[in-house]
Amino acid sequence: MGELIEAEGLGVNLGGRTVLEGITFSVRAGQLTGIIGPNGAGKTTFLRAILGLVKIREGRLNVLGVPSSRLMEVRQKIGYMPQRQSFEKSFPLSASDVVAVGLLSPATLLRKIANKDRRIRAALQSVGMGEYASRPFKDLSGGEQQRILLARSLVRQPDLLLLDEPNAGLDFPAQQSFVELLHKLKLEKGLTILLVSHDLVSVASAADQLACIDRTMHVHGRPADVLVSPYLKDAYRCQYDFLSTLDKERCGH
Amino acid sequence: MSEMLTYGFMQRALLAALLVGILCSTISFFVVLKRLSFLGAGISHTALGGIALGLVTGADPVLTGSVFAVGTAMSTGYISRIGKISEDTVIGIFYASGMALGIALISSFKGYYPELFALLFGNILSVSGRDLLYMGLALAGILVFVVLFFKELLAICFDEEMAEAGGLPVGPLYMGLLAAMGLTVIASIQLVGVVLVAALIVTPGATAYRLSSNYRSMLVLSLAVGIAGSFGGLFVSYYYPVPPGAAIVLVLAVIFAAAMALRPLLNK
Ligand SMILES: Nc1ncnc2c1ncn2[C@@H]1O[C@H](COP(=O)(O)OP(=O)(O)OP(=O)(O)O)[C@@H](O)[C@H]1O
Ligand SMILES: [Mg+2]
Numbered sequence: 332m333g334e335l336i337e338a339e340g341l342g343v344n345l346g347g348r349t350v351l352e353g354i355t356f357s358v359r360a361g362q363l364t365g366i367i368g369p370n371g372a373g374k375t376t377f378l379r380a381i382l383g384l385v386k387i388r389e390g391r392l393n394v395l396g397v398p399s400s401r402l403m404e405v406r407q408k409i410g411y412m413p414q415r416q417s418f419e420k421s422f423p424l425s426a427s428d429v430v431a432v433g434l435l436s437p438a439t440l441l442r443k444i445a446n447k448d449r450r451i452r453a454a455l456q457s458v459g460m461g462e463y464a465s466r467p468f469k470d471l472s473g474g475e476q477q478r479i480l481l482a483r484s485l486v487r488q489p490d491l492l493l494l495d496e497p498n499a500g501l502d503f504p505a506q507q508s509f510v511e512l513l514h515k516l517k518l519e520k521g522l523t524i525l526l527v528s529h530d531l532v533s534v535a536s537a538a539d540q541l542a543c544i545d546r547t548m549h550v551h552g553r554p555a556d557v558l559v560s561p562y563l564k565d566a567y568r569c570q571y572d573f574l575s576t577l578d579k580e581r582c583g584h
Numbered sequence: 585m586s587e588m589l590t591y592g593f594m595q596r597a598l599l600a601a602l603l604v605g606i607l608c609s610t611i612s613f614f615v616v617l618k619r620l621s622f623l624g625a626g627i628s629h630t631a632l633g634g635i636a637l638g639l640v641t642g643a644d645p646v647l648t649g650s651v652f653a654v655g656t657a658m659s660t661g662y663i664s665r666i667g668k669i670s671e672d673t674v675i676g677i678f679y680a681s682g683m684a685l686g687i688a689l690i691s692s693f694k695g696y697y698p699e700l701f702a703l704l705f706g707n708i709l710s711v712s713g714r715d716l717l718y719m720g721l722a723l724a725g726i727l728v729f730v731v732l733f734f735k736e737l738l739a740i741c742f743d744e745e746m747a748e749a750g751g752l753p754v755g756p757l758y759m760g761l762l763a764a765m766g767l768t769v770i771a772s773i774q775l776v777g778v779v780l781v782a783a784l785i786v787t788p789g790a791t792a793y794r795l796s797s798n799y800r801s802m803l804v805l806s807l808a809v810g811i812a813g814s815f816g817g818l819f820v821s822y823y824y825p826v827p828p829g830a831a832i833v834l835v836l837a838v839i840f841a842a843a844m845a846l847r848p849l850l851n852k
Binding site for chain 2: 403411422433436439467470483
């Protein structure tokens with residue numbers, strides 16, 4: 332399979348407002364794509380469109396070879412880590428209980444989940460959290476919780492992984508190691524990853540492709556090219572100045 | 585104690601206490617996890633409007649009350665979803681309107697309604713075989729629903745967005761949970777009355793929540809607290825001149841306070 336996501340002139344309205352328009356963009360299998368853009372730009376909405384959770388007003392969207400009208404068919408092959416951690420932090424679940432939530436789908440209604448423990452263990456191990464299975468989720472550090480949530484989005488062995496600001500609130504070393512983990516998962520499992528983040532530095536260092544969304548797609552391409560685009564210079568002035576002092580080699584390929 | 589069990593009304597009361605104890609503590613588990621406590625209080629007060637409607641029209645007040653309770657619970661969920669308003673806000677409106685309707689109906693149809701006092705404050709000692717049947721049916725229906733969809737309901741309480749992204753029928757399941765809550769409230773009104781029922785669907789879960797780090801133990805503890813509270817209250821009211829409803833709620837409060845006090849000792 333060549334292109335896992337293909338959007339052409341994609342437009343989405345929410346609450347009567349145009350949130351996305353004219354998004355033309357594609358993602359090849361096995362790529363890690365960083366998505367950047369200011370707050371309210373429509374990044375989360377774009378991920379929700381790929382999941383089939385918002386209605387598409389115009390344009391075309393193909394995901395895993397299926398048009399947007401039939402996204403339910405491939406939903407099981409998409410792993411998702413939502414942005415808002417809407418859940419109660421003190422909820423009485425163990426790390427493996429949290430991962431188990433990722434196994435639920437219409438197919439598991441009124442059924443037992445097959446090989447549940449084995450799949451949960453494998454997912455926890457793939458993010459380096461094998462030892463934490465029975466630990467109460469609420470007692471884990473922010474960085475450990477993020478990894479558990481990543482395991483939850485991996486537990487159904489998806490082909491495509493959508494991560495909405497997974498490294499927000501982590502300190503710099505934790506952000507770096509989280510992105511390195513994504514890089515490793517991409518290579519080992521052949522995963523295709525869409526990573527929304529405000530952290531240009533770590534995203535640019537791991538991404539094969541960088542896309543900047545602000546209602547429409549402003550620039551996308553190789554990180555080295557996107558980072559020097561005039562658009563980005565305006566939008567991200569202060570981070571940009573910092574970036575330009577970095578060795579360009581680290582951002583490019 | 586054994587003498588207490590020889591009375592027919594006491595046997596029925598104990599059975600009712602057991603049924604309501606199980607019912608309330610099961611629902612309480614979800615009420616606490618999904619933070620629906622205020623909704624519970626709201627449903628019971630709105631149900632008063634339905635009960636009053638039954639009393640003045642001569643229809644079965646339990647039936648009209650059930651329709652109001654389940655209707656309120658589900659429309660609150662529906663309105664808060666489509667209007668993106670919190671459940672608390674919506675039920676705040678229903679709460680007062682239901683009470684107001686009850687007051688308006690009862691004062692304009694001037695009659696003598698001896699049942700009214702029992703419905704406001706509960707009267708477990710007058711529970712009839714028919715009441716028990718209703719409670720038994722409600723319990724059976726709710727347990728079937730909860731057992732069949734337990735993992736999905738838990739997921740919805742924990743993280744609705746993920747449940748939705750996984751393709752679960754979040755809306756219908758949530759509505760089912762709210763309907764179960766409405767039925768539980770009505771079934772429990774017999775025991776403790778409209779005014780106190782909220783305690784029954786909040787305290788067992790809240791106590792268990794304080795003491796557990798895992799939902800499995802929380803569920804078991806919630807059941808234990810709920811049953812202990814309703815039995816304990818019944819015993820207290822048998823030996824002391826306290827109405828059973830008030831006694832049950834007070835016993836639950838004492839258990840909660842003890843759990844708060846004991847918790848630091850449990851935590852290493
Ligand atoms: N359900 C909705 N109804 C109406 N407008 C919405 C809805 N959801 C999002 N929006 C609007 O759509 C725009 C894009 O929102 P979105 O959450 O996709 O932005 P984002 O790029 O993810 O922002 P952030 O970086 O803050 O997460 C915002 O202006 C937001 O207010
Ligand atoms: Mg967002």
